[in-house]
Each structure stands twice: as C-alpha cells, then as structure tokens.
Amino acid sequence: MNKQEKTDGEIVKLILAGDVQMFAVLVARYEKLVFSFLLSKYQDVYEIEDVVQDTFLKAYRHLPSYDCERKFSTWLLTIARNLLFDNRKKNSRSVASTDLVTDVLLAEEPEDSTQPDEVAIRKERFQRLAIMIKSLDEDLRTPFILRVVNELSYQEIADMLSVPLQTVKNRIFKARTYLREKREQEE
Amino acid sequence: MKCPDVEQLMLFVDGELTASEAAAVKNHIATCKSCQHEVKEFQADLETEALLRNKVNNSFAKHQISNKIMNAVKSEPKHNKKASTSTVWTNWLVRLLVPAFAMAVVLFMLFSGTTTPENPTIYQGKVFKVSVFTNKAESFVDNNHVEANKAFNLEPMAIKKLDGEFLVNVVSNSKTYSLIVDGKTEIKFDEDSMDLVFDSCSANITLVNGNPVNAMVNGKKMNITKDKAVMLKPEEVKQVEEKSITVETKAKTKPVEEKQKVEEPVASASEEIPTENEICEEETLTTSATGDITILDISGEGDAEEGHSPFEDSQLGGL
Numbered sequence: 001m002n003k004q005e006k007t008d009g010e011i012v013k014l015i016l017a018g019d020v021q022m023f024a025v026l027v028a029r030y031e032k033l034v035f036s037f038l039l040s041k042y043q044d045v046y047e048i049e050d051v052v053q054d055t056f057l058k059a060y061r062h063l064p065s066y067d068c069e070r071k072f073s074t075w076l077l078t079i080a081r082n083l084l085f086d087n088r089k090k091n092s093r094s095v096a097s098t099d100l101v102t103d104v105l106l107a108e109e110p111e112d113s114t115q116p117d118e119v120a121i122r123k124e125r126f127q128r129l130a131i132m133i134k135s136l137d138e139d140l141r142t143p144f145i146l147r148v149v150n151e152l153s154y155q156e157i158a159d160m161l162s163v164p165l166q167t168v169k170n171r172i173f174k175a176r177t178y179l180r181e182k183r184e185q186e187e
Numbered sequence: 188m189k190c191p192d193v194e195q196l197m198l199f200v201d202g203e204l205t206a207s208e209a210a211a212v213k214n215h216i217a218t219c220k221s222c223q224h225e226v227k228e229f230q231a232d233l234e235t236e237a238l239l240r241n242k243v244n245n246s247f248a249k250h251q252i253s254n255k256i257m258n259a260v261k262s263e264p265k266h267n268k269k270a271s272t273s274t275v276w277t278n279w280l281v282r283l284l285v286p287a288f289a290m291a292v293v294l295f296m297l298f299s300g301t302t303t304p305e306n307p308t309i310y311q312g313k314v315f316k317v318s319v320f321t322n323k324a325e326s327f328v329d330n331n332h333v334e335a336n337k338a339f340n341l342e343p344m345a346i347k348k349l350d351g352e353f354l355v356n357v358v359s360n361s362k363t364y365s366l367i368v369d370g371k372t373e374i375k376f377d378e379d380s381m382d383l384v385f386d387s388c389s390a391n392i393t394l395v396n397g398n399p400v401n402a403m404v405n406g407k408k409m410n411i412t413k414d415k416a417v418m419l420k421p422e423e424v425k426q427v428e429e430k431s432i433t434v435e436t437k438a439k440t441k442p443v444e445e446k447q448k449v450e451e452p453v454a455s456a457s458e459e460i461p462t463e464n465e466i467c468e469e470e471t472l473t474t475s476a477t478g479d480i481t482i483l484d485i486s487g488e489g490d491a492e493e494g495h496s497p498f499e500d501s502q503l504g505g506l
Contacts, residue, residue, distance in 0.1 A: 016266045023260050027253045035247050049252050056256045086345040126238055148236040149243045154203050173194045176232050
C-alpha cells in the first residue's frame with residue numbers, strides 16, 4: 001500500500017509511531033482545503049500562510065489527542081477556525097472578519113501582454129464575482145467555497161461542517177440563487 | 188412527470204443525485220423547456236464558479252507552503268519515538284506501565300497534598316487542555332449567553348471574558364485541577380505555565396479539585412487552596428470592584444449540587460485524550476451572605492466530561 005492509499009487514521013498512527021515524514025501526506029491532502037477555507041476570512045494572503053502553518057503545526061502537536069474515528073479534515077478545520085477566532089480577538093482592528101482577499105487575487109492575475117483586453121475583462125468579471133461572494137452570509141459562503149474551490153461532494157461538506165446534508169444543499173442553493181440575482185441586477 | 192423542484196435540478200447539474208434520480212430528471216428535462224432553462228442557468232453558474240476556482244488554484248500554487256510546514260514539523264519533538272520500532276511486547280509493556288505510572292502519580296499527589304499555601308506545590312509541565320463548563324443558565328462568554336452545562340476549550344493565550352458561574356478544568360501532563368469561577372473575569376492560559384491568568388477579575392475563584400495551585404489574579408500571583416482561606420485584598424484588585432476570595436474546606440458530607448452533563452467534546456487545537464491520573468473529587472459550592480464561597484468536599488466520581496462548544500457557530504462564524 002503506498003502513501004496515497006493509506007487512510008488518514010492509518011497515517012496518523014504512523015506519525016505517532018515516529019514516522020514524521022508521513023505528516024507530509026496529510027499536508028498534501030489538506031493544505032489547499034485549509035488555505036481556501038481561510039481565504040474568505042482574511043485580507044492578507046501572507047497572514048493566511050501563517051495561519052495555515054499554525055494550523056498544521058498545532059495539529060501535529062496535538063496529534064495524540066486526535067480521535068481516528070473522526071474525519072481528519074473536520075478536526076483540521078476546527079483548529080483553523082479556533083486560530084482564526086483567536087486572531088480576530090487579538091487583532092480585531094487589523095484582521096478583516098469576512099473579506100475575500102480580492103486585491104491579492106486580482107494582483108496575481110498572470111500577465112498576458114498579447115491579449116490585454118481579455119485580461120481586463122477577466123479581471124473585471126472576477127472582481128464582480130469576488131465582491132458578490134464577499135457579500136454572502138458566512139454560513140452560505142463557507143459551504144459554497146468548499147464546493148466550488150475544493151470540489152467536495154455535498155456529503156463531504158456536511159461531514160466537514162458537522163451539519164446535515166440537507167442543510168448543505170439548502171445553503172449552496174441559496175448561495176447560487178443569491179449570486180445569480182446579484183449578477184442579473186448588474187446586467 | 189411533475190417538474191422536480193429547482194434545488195433538485197441543481198443537484199442534477201452537480202452530479203449529486205443517485206443514478207435512478209438522475210435518470211428520472213434527465214427524462215423529464217428532455218420534454219420540459221422550463222426545466223431545460225433552469226439546468227442551463229445552473230450550468231452557467233458552474234462556468235462562473237470555475238473562474239473562482241482557477242483564481243484560488245493560482246493563488247494557492249503561489250502560496251503553497253508544504254515545505255515550510257514540514258520543516259517546522261521536523262523541528263518539533265517526535266511523537267513517541269520508541270514506538271517506531273515497537274513490537275507487540277513493547278506495546279504490552281506500555282499498556283501495563285502507563286496506568287501503573289499514572290497510579291503512582293496519583294498516589295504521590297494524594298500523599299503530597301498537604302502542601303501549605305505558603306509553600307505551594309510547584310507543578311511543572313505542559314498544559315494540554317483547559318476546558319470551561321457553564322454552571323448556571325445566566326452565564327455569558329464574551330458577552331454571549333451560553334446555556335447551562337455547556338463546555339468549550341480555551342486556546343493557549345486566547346482571552347475569554349467570563350460572566351457567570353463556571354467550572355474550569357485544567358489538564359496537564361503532570362496534574363489535573365478544577366476551579367469554580369463565579370463572577371466577572373477575563374481568563375487565559377499559557378501552555379507552558381500551570382498558572383491560569385485572571386485579569387479584570389471581580390470573580391470568586393475556588394479550588395474544587397486537586398492540590399493547591401497558583402493563579403495570576405489581576406497581576407498578582409495568588410495561591411488557591413482548599414485548606415486555608417485566601418483573601419484577595421482590596422488594593423490588590425485592579426480595575427474592578429473590591430471583592431474577596433475565600434476558600435474553605437469542610438467535611439465531605441453533601442452530594443454534588445450541580446453535576447456537569449456534557450456531550451462529546453468539540454475538536455480543538457487543545458483536544459486531549461483523557462489522562463489516566465485525573466483525581467476524581469467533587470465538592471458542593473455554597474455562597475454565603477457575604478459573597479464568600481464555602482467549599483464542601485465530597486468523594487466520588489467527579490470529573491465532568493467535556494461538552495460540545497456552544498460557541499462553535501455563533502462566535503466562530505459557523506466555520
């Protein structure tokens with residue numbers, strides 16, 4: 001069985017037995033999840049990097065207390081959420097509570113000098129989309145982003161957020177309906 | 188066939204229906220222009236969403252820090268190094284020795300529990316978890332009302348504002364103790380110090396489980412003990428009303444007034460396997476007319492279990 005085929009629980013057991021390198025498998029599996037989860041909650045992408053690192057470091061330190069019966073991703077997001085909450089408490093002035101890192105993402109648009117018009121249109125489209133997503137309620141935005149960015153199934157999102165499957169369906173439906181209405185208002 | 192509801196059409200586009208459900212919707216769409224239109228709308232949504240996904244993927248590619256994380260992890264102490272070469276018999280040894288060691292620690296703590304407040308036991312080690320349980324219905328955390336018998340874990344160095352009556356359980360690698368905090372205070376802890384820190388504190392703090400401990404109360408180190416009254420002098424209280432802390436132990440006579448009923452713990456950064464050396468004691472809390480607290484010790488099973496954090500959605504933004 002190679003590294004990729006091992007379950008999270010099996011990997012955790014190996015790490016606890018001293019195989020630190022196996023932690024890299026968990027990082028590979030879930031770094032993007034944590035990153036995108038935090039993306040809608042911070043303004044500064046470098047701050048997100050720090051929280052991503054802190055999340056995994058904290059997970060590593062507290063690995064002995066991880067219950068292998070639970071989903072590792074859920075546990076990890078709970079750690080990220082607790083860190084987020086702590087940071088909000090500590091830096092209430094500097095941390096935006098719900099801002100999508102619009103400027104950072106826009107600034108990182110790959111330059112395409114051959115088609116400047118198309119780049120400008122894409123930027124504008126994304127800017128509009130980012131602003132709309134930013135205006136979503138947080139309880140709608142999180143499952144929506146987990147679905148869209150991480151391409152998780154509805155059931156996986158329900159497990160991760162510890163909410164019923166039907167709640168996830170309703171929230172994603174509401175998010176899409178809201179975004180569509182916003183788009184139509186603009187057109 | 189009657190038109191499926193719009194949410195069902197969204198699930199169809201998302202590939203979230205079972206094969207038979209999807210087949211039924213597909214058959215219906217073939218003949219229903221209205222539903223065809225809805226499906227096209229959802230497909231257009233997917234195109235827009237792909238834009239966001241691409242953006243985030245680009246951003247993630249630039250800000251992926253897996254190497255940095257692994258470097259940091261490798262500089263951490265390894266977990267249970269010996270186990271990497273463990274065999275069945277070593278596992279059995281561990282299973283036998285760990286409880287024995289835990290029992291030895293418990294016995295040591297019981298027989299060394301006569302420490303005077305002037306010379307309190309200095310506990311060294313790492314704090315694994317500080318869990319806070321609400322005792323009364325009218326309790327608030329960070330100005331949010333919390334139900335009785337709910338629990339949450341403190342994160343290291345994160346300040347929580349408590350207002351009400353709370354049971355605070357501290358679990359470390361060397362000791363477990365419990366305090367009742369009644370009143371208003373800010374509370375925090377450091378993983379590397381056994382001392383809880385109370386600021387802006389006008390609460391009564393009483394030790395209800397474990398040996399005497401120190402706590403930083405309004406900037407002063409206080410010894411909290413069951414054996415002797417501890418008075419917080421008015422001039423020692425900063426920014427808050429003058430109030431005294433009195434802790435007194437009486438005969439172990441009465442049953443527990445308020446037993447903690449709790450649920451499965453919420454996973455958190457400080458989530459912890461229950462230690463085997465937790466001392467189980469419970470006391471009855473009564474408050475005198477003067478506001479001082481009297482503790483009546485009783486024996487018995489006492490450690491409250493952890494509870495699911497009531498703050499999960501309300502304070503943490505619903506994840």
